Amino acid sequence: MKARNGRGPGFNRRFNPRGWVIRHMQVALASLGRLWRVPLATFMTAAVIGIAIALPGAMNTLVNNVRTLSGAWDSSASLSLFLKPDVSEADGTALARLLGTWPEIGTIRVIGRAEALAEFRRLSGFGDALDMLGENPLPVVLLLQPSPSASGPDAAATLAERLGKLPEVDIAQLDLQWVRRLHAITRTAERGIWVLAGLLSMAVLLIVGNTIRLEINNRRPEIEITKLVGATNAFIRRPFLYDGLWYGLMGGLIAWVLIGISVLSLQGPVAELAGLYDSQFELSGLSWRASLTVLLGSGLLGLIGAWLAVGRHLAAIEPA
Amino acid sequence: MIHFDNVSKRYPGGHEGLSGTSFRIESGEMAFLTGHSGAGKSTLLKLIGLLERASRGQVWVNERNLNKLSNRDIPYHRREVGMIFQDHRLLHDRTVFDNIALPLVVAGIGHQEIRRKVRAALDKVGLLNKEKVYPMMLSGGEQQRVGIARAVVTRPPVILADEPTGNLDPELSREIMDLFMQFNQVGVTLLIATHDISLIETLGRRTLVLRQGKLVGDTPA
Numbered sequence: 118m119k120a121r122n123g124r125g126p127g128f129n130r131r132f133n134p135r136g137w138v139i140r141h142m143q144v145a146l147a148s149l150g151r152l153w154r155v156p157l158a159t160f161m162t163a164a165v166i167g168i169a170i171a172l173p174g175a176m177n178t179l180v181n182n183v184r185t186l187s188g189a190w191d192s193s194a195s196l197s198l199f200l201k202p203d204v205s206e207a208d209g210t211a212l213a214r215l216l217g218t219w220p221e222i223g224t225i226r227v228i229g230r231a232e233a234l235a236e237f238r239r240l241s242g243f244g245d246a247l248d249m250l251g252e253n254p255l256p257v258v259l260l261l262q263p264s265p266s267a268s269g270p271d272a273a274a275t276l277a278e279r280l281g282k283l284p285e286v287d288i289a290q291l292d293l294q295w296v297r298r299l300h301a302i303t304r305t306a307e308r309g310i311w312v313l314a315g316l317l318s319m320a321v322l323l324i325v326g327n328t329i330r331l332e333i334n335n336r337r338p339e340i341e342i343t344k345l346v347g348a349t350n351a352f353i354r355r356p357f358l359y360d361g362l363w364y365g366l367m368g369g370l371i372a373w374v375l376i377g378i379s380v381l382s383l384q385g386p387v388a389e390l391a392g393l394y395d396s397q398f399e400l401s402g403l404s405w406r407a408s409l410t411v412l413l414g415s416g417l418l419g420l421i422g423a424w425l426a427v428g429r430h431l432a433a434i435e436p437a
Numbered sequence: 438m439i440h441f442d443n444v445s446k447r448y449p450g451g452h453e454g455l456s457g458t459s460f461r462i463e464s465g466e467m468a469f470l471t472g473h474s475g476a477g478k479s480t481l482l483k484l485i486g487l488l489e490r491a492s493r494g495q496v497w498v499n500e501r502n503l504n505k506l507s508n509r510d511i512p513y514h515r516r517e518v519g520m521i522f523q524d525h526r527l528l529h530d531r532t533v534f535d536n537i538a539l540p541l542v543v544a545g546i547g548h549q550e551i552r553r554k555v556r557a558a559l560d561k562v563g564l565l566n567k568e569k570v571y572p573m574m575l576s577g578g579e580q581q582r583v584g585i586a587r588a589v590v591t592r593p594p595v596i597l598a599d600e601p602t603g604n605l606d607p608e609l610s611r612e613i614m615d616l617f618m619q620f621n622q623v624g625v626t627l628l629i630a631t632h633d634i635s636l637i638e639t640l641g642r643r644t645l646v647l648r649q650g651k652l653v654g655d656t657p658a
């Protein structure tokens with residue numbers, strides 16, 4: 118048995134995959150058991166992680182809902198032409214017929230003064246006040262839908278500008294404008310959520326890292342003795358990494374519940390709001406994919422946080 | 438089995454715990470290490486278990502040059518060197534069984550084999566009926582025997598003991614030494630550091646004497 122490169126015989130490091138899997142499962146369960154024995158401390162750590170993740174998660178869910186909603190409105194970009202007060206319904210109908218020949222315009226509907234008043238009365242609830250005015254103050258309105266070729270935001274805007282210059286037209290209002298604004302707002306909100314998610318992810322890393330650091334300190338004698346009898350660094354590291362993973366997963370679960378609760382609590386008011394707009398819109402919660410992302414993402418954050426703490430603090434512990 | 442070639446250990450701060458020590462302990466030998474407090478006994482044992490690394494010179498254990506082992510090799514080296522301490526270094530929140538099983542668990546040994554080997558080690562040190570007990574509930578001598586069982590459970594070729602009888606009365610010390618002699622009879626190499634000159638004399642084994650970090654005596658058996 119003489120020395121390869123003067124180093125002596127190599128060590129037996131045979132790798133047994135089955136044993137490896139069993140050992141990981143044992144360590145994972147032991148870690149879970151250890152956390153379970155201090156339920157309050159575990160729950161507090163997991164809850165802080167859960168709240169940190171639920172915040173951007175819930176906001177993201179809301180923004181996604183708004184995006185779905187505005188997407189539905191997008192394709193039905195419409196133009197409202199409010200005619201000047203002195204234009205009669207007959208003139209309005211004539212104008213509608215003329216405009217109907219324009220290639221950019223798809224369908225046109227004339228809303229007479231009486232009809233507009235009735236609708237306004239129904240939606241606003243200001244019926245009595247209107248009655249007191251005596252005279253109907255509403256103008257004739259042409260509601261038109263651009264033809265598919267002109268329904269893009271820019272084309273529709275050009276059309277609105279042209280229509281606004283017609284002598285009979287008081288205001289040409291492109292309903293797309295506020296949809297666009299909504300788009301801009303959701304984009305800003307999305308960006309904000311990413312920034313928030315980034316900051317809160319860092320908070321999660323710090324929380325898990327600090328928890329694991331304390332645990333490492335508590336178990337210092339155990340770590341030293343285990344190294345003394347021949348434990349590799351991987352062996353020492355493993356339970357702490359599983360601690361981090363479990364904290365993350367539990368935090369993810371709590372976040373998932375919190376997001377669910379916030380969506381549920383908004384469901385009522387949103388349905389009411391949608392009703393006012395004659396819309397069937399329903400707030401949707403987390404999809405399967407989103408739920409899985411919250412859970413696994415949180416688990417991953419816990420694991421990374423533990424990894425960082427372990428890397429920093431475990432190397433310094435050596436038996437003496 | 439253990440070979441020191443002009444080995445020195447300088448601790449941070451400049452103090453020399455060991456200076457220019459050379460000796461050789463053959464496979465199957467049982468030797469004592471003695472000397473005044475601060476002479477360097479623990480330092481010498483720590484170099485063998487790679488708890489410390491030599492500042493100068495070469496240390497060979499089990500055909501391997503320890504200077505050439507990387508930090509990643511250290512755990513595998515320690516599995517071949519059983520270490521016993523005066524303060525036992527047991528885990529107080531684990532049962533006697535779990536304490537003794539630790540080196541086997543660390544080495545990835547299977548469940549069944551662990552049971553068998555731990556039982557065998559407990560039997561050897563005479564603590565078979567204490568496997569479910571926690572170390573705090575044992576006497577000093579019993580705790581030391583748990584430490585010994587843990588050191589031998591993997592059947593390492595080398596066992597190091599740093600003042601294993603330091604806190605024990607003469608009778609218990611004698612029992613512990615008898616245990617070591619039994620291991621030696623089955624071929625284990627032992628190096629035992631102790632202050633207890635009278636005990637060493639009754640046993641008639643090779644004795645290395647350290648003074649101020651230097652090897653000043655080597656009385657053969």
Ligand SMILES: Nc1ncnc2c1ncn2[C@@H]1O[C@H](COP(=O)(O)OP(=O)(O)OP(=O)(O)O)[C@@H](O)[C@H]1O
Nearest residue numbers: 448449452453454473474475476477478479480481
């Ligand atoms: N970690 C350390 N840092 C600095 N000096 C140390 C360290 N460990 C030991 N020493 C010094 O090295 C010298 C040898 O110490 P060592 O512990 O080997 O002595 P010893 O023979 O085991 O003594 P004792 O019988 O008291 O256990 C002593 O002077 C001690 O102060």
Ligand SMILES: [Mg+2]
Nearest residue numbers: 478479480599
């Ligand atoms: Mg000492």
